[in-house]
Amino acid sequence: MQQQISTSAIDKVIVADKLTKKFGNFTAVDHISFEVKRGEIFGFLGANGAGKTTAMRMLCGLSIPTGGTGLVAGFDISKDSEQVKKHIGYMSQKFSLYDDLKVWENIELFGGIYGMKEHEIKAKTDKLMHLLHFEKERDKLVGELPLGFKQKLAFSVSIFHTPQVVFLDEPTGGVDPITRRQFWELIYDATARGITVFVTTHYMDEAEYCNRVSIMVDGKIEALDTPKKLKEQFGASSMDEVFHQLARKAKRIDS
Amino acid sequence: MRQLLSFVRKEFYHIFRDKTTMLILLGIPVIQMILFGFALSTEVKDTQIVVLAPSHDEASERIIERLNGSAYFNVAGRISSNREIEDAFRSGKAKLVVVFEDRFGERLRHDGKAHIQLIADATDPNAATTFTFYATNIINNYQQDLMGAQQNPYIITPEVKMLFNPQMIGAYNFVPGVLGMIIILICAMMTSIAIVKEKEKGTMEVLLVSPMKPIYSILSKLTPYFVLSCVNFGSIILLSVFMLKVPITGSFSSLVFISLLYIFVSLALGMLISTLANTQLAAMLISGMGLMMPVMLLSGMIFPVENMPMWLQVISHIVPARWYIEAVKAIMIEGLGFMAVWKDVCILAFMAFVLVIISIKQYKVRLE
Numbered sequence A: 001m002q003q004q005i006s007t008s009a010i011d012k013v014i015v016a017d018k019l020t021k022k023f024g025n026f027t028a029v030d031h032i033s034f035e036v037k038r039g040e041i042f043g044f045l046g047a048n049g050a051g052k053t054t055a056m057r058m059l060c061g062l063s064i065p066t067g068g069t070g071l072v073a074g075f076d077i078s079k080d081s082e083q084v085k086k087h088i089g090y091m092s093q094k095f096s097l098y099d100d101l102k103v104w105e106n107i108e109l110f111g112g113i114y115g116m117k118e119h120e121i122k123a124k125t126d127k128l129m130h131l132l133h134f135e136k137e138r139d140k141l142v143g144e145l146p147l148g149f150k151q152k153l154a155f156s157v158s159i160f161h162t163p164q165v166v167f168l169d170e171p172t173g174g175v176d177p178i179t180r181r182q183f184w185e186l187i188y189d190a191t192a193r194g195i196t197v198f199v200t201t202h203y204m205d206e207a208e209y210c211n212r213v214s215i216m217v218d219g220k221i222e223a224l225d226t227p228k229k230l231k232e233q234f235g236a237s238s239m240d241e242v243f244h245q246l247a248r249k250a251k252r253i254d255s
Numbered sequence B: 001m002r003q004l005l006s007f008v009r010k011e012f013y014h015i016f017r018d019k020t021t022m023l024i025l026l027g028i029p030v031i032q033m034i035l036f037g038f039a040l041s042t043e044v045k046d047t048q049i050v051v052l053a054p055s056h057d058e059a060s061e062r063i064i065e066r067l068n069g070s071a072y073f074n075v076a077g078r079i080s081s082n083r084e085i086e087d088a089f090r091s092g093k094a095k096l097v098v099v100f101e102d103r104f105g106e107r108l109r110h111d112g113k114a115h116i117q118l119i120a121d122a123t124d125p126n127a128a129t130t131f132t133f134y135a136t137n138i139i140n141n142y143q144q145d146l147m148g149a150q151q152n153p154y155i156i157t158p159e160v161k162m163l164f165n166p167q168m169i170g171a172y173n174f175v176p177g178v179l180g181m182i183i184i185l186i187c188a189m190m191t192s193i194a195i196v197k198e199k200e201k202g203t204m205e206v207l208l209v210s211p212m213k214p215i216y217s218i219l220s221k222l223t224p225y226f227v228l229s230c231v232n233f234g235s236i237i238l239l240s241v242f243m244l245k246v247p248i249t250g251s252f253s254s255l256v257f258i259s260l261l262y263i264f265v266s267l268a269l270g271m272l273i274s275t276l277a278n279t280q281l282a283a284m285l286i287s288g289m290g291l292m293m294p295v296m297l298l299s300g301m302i303f304p305v306e307n308m309p310m311w312l313q314v315i316s317h318i319v320p321a322r323w324y325i326e327a328v329k330a331i332m333i334e335g336l337g338f339m340a341v342w343k344d345v346c347i348l349a350f351m352a353f354v355l356v357i358i359s360i361k362q363y364k365v366r367l368e
Helices: A052-059 A083-084 A103-113 A118-132 A147-158 A177-192 A228-231 A237-249 B002-017 B019-044 B058-069 B083-091 B104-110 B125-149 B174-201 B203-209 B212-243 B252-276 B282-297 B310-316 B321-335 B338-362
Strands: A012-023 A026-037 A042-047 A067-073 A090-093 A163-169 A196-200 A212-217 A220-225 B047-052 B073-077 B098-102 B115-120 B156-163
Touching: A012 A052, A012 A196, A026 A052, A026 A067, A026 A212, A026 A220, A042 A052, A042 A177, A042 B047, A052 A067, A052 A163, A052 A196, A083 A090, A083 A196, A090 A147, A090 B203, A103 B002, A118 A147, A118 B203, A147 A163, A147 A177, A177 A196, A212 A237, A220 A237, A220 B073, A228 A237, B002 B019, B002 B212, B019 B098, B019 B174, B019 B212, B047 B083, B047 B125, B058 B073, B058 B098, B058 B104, B058 B125, B073 B083, B073 B125, B083 B098, B098 B125, B104 B115, B115 B125, B174 B203, B174 B212, B174 B252, B174 B282, B174 B321, B203 B212, B212 B252, B252 B282, B252 B321, B252 B338, B282 B310, B282 B321, B321 B338
Parallel strands: A042 A196, A042 A212, A090 A163, A163 A196, B047 B073, B047 B098, B115 B156
Antiparallel strands: A012 A026, A012 A067, A212 A220, B098 B115
């Protein structure tokens, strides 16, 4: 019953087809369709209230679509959300590790939740601590770390079980530019290991780092292409301009 | 299984790292029991009494001697008229005034009947019940000794009058009451706050996205509080048996069984509250308003349910603590066995069933 629709050949990790979510009369997400290829960094932009968080939650199996279909990692998000959950990683916009657990305890907890073996967790933790230069912080409570550290750690934890795709919901909110830069280096590392990255962001300079970008306005996807082509299409010099041209059309008030 | 284990471990870390909360959770029951205990045990020893015995006859003097000779009482003085009784209390000289009627010995000899009035300061009701009870016993003993010596029956009737607090709170009632309250508060309030805390901090979202079954994450959240409640149950029972000398007269296994059931009901209630509340403050208020007040007022812990107006009695039926406290009283104090509390057990089991069903239905697997 949990048949994985063979997508490995085509390598589309996310397929959304007329995905829709209505809350009563309000259509939060309005027939959006797009595909994300394996190893891609897919930027999912939109003003507040454009519906991107709702769309992302549907793709993570947190919210059932009221119309359309979605496949994530080859599983149907309406019928097989439990399978979807096993193959994705997620980092929420609120910082979401446990402050009163130590760094390694947080890693061990999430490794355990995703069913990883003890020795596998140990080995990978050592490697990760080395990679992040966190050796000294290993036994510290997460609550004692600076925000930039926490966010890097949260991202590393979200891909610790090597998911097919990781969803990042505004991961760099409130972080200084240098840390953001380091954060994006981690994202590139992850894609190099074959992990697909689906990221929402407010920072337009970050949109430039994505392979492809979609821009949502009032629940619909108004533009979708590489940053370079989008800039050509809108005759703009930066993604910021592209975004403002599109966002101006928005009728919905900031939620 | 591994999922569950790593999760349970995490929950224990949460509790053990928060030393203040843990101390409060484990300390409150102990402190409450000790406070209640001292109110009970220190006041009864060497209670100051004042005697009004106008007749100065042999019988009244014997009784006074016996009272004074016991460990419970000291005769602090004598008065010669009813008007001085009030003063004896006001000046703090007496906790109990023993009034022999006029010509006490003479009436006892001729009519075979005489009265003693025991007037107690019941501002501390627990102590008052206890020492009037002791005084009554001492008088009854004397009466029995008299009857043994003589053929004719002598009847001395002690009349007990409680001043300042005519509504008496039973001396041993608080042990079942404290048990009932501590368990429901720790289980329901603390678990609901713990679950809602994850919602508030955003970690719940990450858990919901993970393949972890929600029922597992809830089960593992309940585990440490279940353990804590069992520890509290143990410490309350130990204190009440060894410090307060409130014996468990009935079946110990029934007591443990119904307590575990009650802990389960309370945990289920906490789960339900956590599905209703979105902030820790809301969880606190809901459990405060929804649990504290009914438990304190409608469970029979302080006020007897039988004396309440009908509509309050009806409401009290849905308070789990009411049934638990009733059962614990029956087992601990009245010394009854399981057969006496089967009704309470059934009701609590039914409540547990309903609560679990509702909260599982309510539990939001998906964030809407």
